[in-house]
Amino acid sequence: MIREMVGMAFIFIGITFDFFGVLGLVRLPDVYNRLQAATKCVTFGSAGILFGAFILQGFNSFGFKALIGIAFIFLTSPVAAHAISRAAHRARIPLAKETIVDEYEKDKELKEQTT
Template sequence: MNNITVIQDILSNFFFFAGMFFVFLGMLGLYRLPDVYNRLHATTKIGTLGAFGVMMGIVIKLGFGPMGIKAITVGLFLLLTAPVAAHMISRAAHRHGVGLCEESTVDDYGKTYCLINSSCPVKHEETIEDEHDQM
């Protein structure tokens, strides 16, 4: 076992541990956080950092064989499409009328969207804005 094999093992194990750590953080956030947007903020990290970390661990361990090329394809696809899906589902949730939790202080997108469209179902801008101005 020469030096390059040892370095490959250490790097791939590091990426595996990083991916598993971010999957654990995302699942903890999905279980514990109080709001749709907070949960989305936690679970997007699974797609970008967790899955990409595990796939990069596989690529470093195997080199650019058939499985390594497919692993880096899956990792890049998840890295590109997870933020797009997260943005679309959060925008749809806000327009669908899902409110924020009580600890939120400011909602800029709801303010601008309710100025444009008067039939907006979100009805919590005034109180939140007043509390934000008083602070």
């Protein structure tokens, strides 16, 4: 009974943060800021849902699959965000107009001048 409630609470928290992530995708201005919302909230939210599933199921093969799913989400989601943001910057997708500093662009120009 208590286990069920705790598991449901984790699933609810996960869904809430997933919702914030989606809201961030809609509201934030450019691809980099959107990635921030998408990676952080979706990683945490999905991990919360999987952890809730693990608590509901206990230590059987189903629960372990949920735990290993958490580990893989934590490993892969930041790497995907890194790849997308790097590719976006190389494809010269502009940053939002609020942006105040871009060291990456400066260093890239310097490299192109020297070579």
